Amino acid sequence: MKDISGPKATRYSQPLGDKLWRNFVIGLPYLWLFLFFLVPFGIVFKISLADPIVAKPPFTALFDFGANAKNWLHATFDNYLFLTEDNLYWISYFNSIKIAGISTLLCLLLGYPMAYGIARSTPTVRNVLLMLVILPFWTSFLLRVYAWMGLLGKNGVVNGLLSYTGLIDAPLEMLYTNGAVYLGIVYTYVPFMILPLYATLEKMDLDLQDAAADLGAKPWQVFVDTTLPLSMPGIIAGSMLVFIPALGEFVIPALLGGIDSLMIGRTLYDEFFVNRDWPLASAVATVLLFILVIPIMLFQRSQQEKK
């Protein structure tokens, strides 16, 4: 009997090289995330379970297999407990969430009309406007924050201008306030809100808005019923791109903020470099990560359920 199954079976199977190559390409980002995210996080988590000591490194080892050791595993949750006991951490977490949340909202309120305007302008104007949105990135971030210090300071440009025109007698307190932090964050992160919003608004079918109007929706109803829900992916993407970095923001509150604008980034910095309490700092960082990861995971789950 002639064997016809042989060639048929191999016809559809891919060459081994193709398979290897495909696995390699898929595996590369996983490897990257493993090496540069998961492993460092594991180290940070490990340190957060240790006790601080004056040594190098400044924390106790997690495992001790020495002869005098009472216990081979040396782990403590004291650092996490301490976080709940001291008001400082509650306040800085709460402050961070508040400042990041309000900044995200401000970015959305400011960025949405801008993105809408860009998406609805003629192609030539659109490219110029997009360029203008991206242009600030061409200057160093730090330099731009320092520029704001120069603008807002007691003897800064704004106060100078206002007193020169006679609008004020004494200089306004603008620098080192919460307002300056909001200004700095919104200024820095608003492009991250505009770009994803622009991307969703630009590809939206304009007939949908006309259709809503045609069916009896007033202009504000057209916005609420069609434009807003259909731009939700852009709103969520933009909000995450603003909220996540703003939450851990260190430079802006440090340079522009006052004593009351304490954010978790500053607390983290102080624990690491001022108090040299690495385990506590690691605990602060771990909690921060969970504050960020859990809502994102919940959101993704709800998105998958929708599909």
Place this chain on the structure above:
Amino acid sequence: MISKNLTQTKQPATPYVPETLWLDPEAKPFIQIKGLSKKFDAFTAVDDISLDIYKGELFTILGGSGCGKSTLLRMLAGFEMPNAGQIIIDDVDMAAIPAYDRPINMMFQSYAVFPHMTVAQNVAYGLKKERVAKPEITRRVSEMLELVQLSDLAKRKPQQLSGGQRQRVALARALIKRPKVLLLDEPLAALDKKLREQTQFELMNLQYELGITFVVVTHDQEEAMTLSTRLAVMDQGRFVQTGTPTQVYESPKNRFVADFFGTINLFDATVISCKPNEDTASYNIKAKMDKTGTIVKAVAESLLRPASAITIGVRPEKIRISHERPEGDNLTIAKGVVEDLAYYGNRSIYRVRSESGRVIQVSAQNYQRSEQLSLEWDDQAYLSWDASCNVVLTE
């Protein structure tokens, strides 16, 4: 399919619509468009258009892309504001009425079905905006879904529907508002051929049963021909000709309409004589074909001076093709060679190069089965048509 259901669904009683309301000088137009113009910067999209559409009509605006037909439709719907002119619908001037308050609904070419709402939510949307009571919305939505045969799909999202189903959602969504006028932008363009034919008849039946005035915009002359009670051919922002499909097809006003609305063979000719015909209030002319010198008879609408240049048009299906030289009185006869032929099953298209060197297109019904087809490539053939088929074009 729709019409079958319609008879079972209660619809508001509609008055009998005479099919030729526009011929009655006493009749009052339902939609009056007066001197309407729309400019975009330097470009004039709609140029001083006036038109009366009567109640219950299915009026089609036919034109190529960029002729201004969509702008006209968008002005009717209220999405664009005219630079000049008036739109009056059922005695109400639309100038001050925004899109959301007009008694007009539109079916978009893209259908514009809301992707974030289910079929039922899409259909209910217009009623919600009208603040209709909830139980009534539920009742009317299920009635409307029944009408367009989408009841089973009420909970689906538009992404889960086929093109034809999405179109029904768009249609149901517009009709549920019981508009005075329904605007349809290229209603059949996105459907495949079989579905087109079916939908075409459904739309016509629906329009007839509901008595809603339909205004259709299309670039497809076949669609315009089968759907409309009347149609207007539009070019460069103006109406070139308005009339019933038969009028526009059989008596095109000029070369543009003749060529755009169907296929036509055009011959340059010169008038020899022109005599008025008392009975038909038209003129019998004799003309000489410029290329061949053949003398042809035709009927003109207006008095033409001898020696004036005209164009004689003959539709391909009016021409008979045969092996033998045909005999007859009023026949125009040309001899040629079959250069090309295309077999469509029900008919065949022949392209015949006449002795004068020009190609004449002939469309012939295939009365006989293909095995008996007698004409082949490079065969000698005689073309003949009756003088009454000659269309005189002066523009």
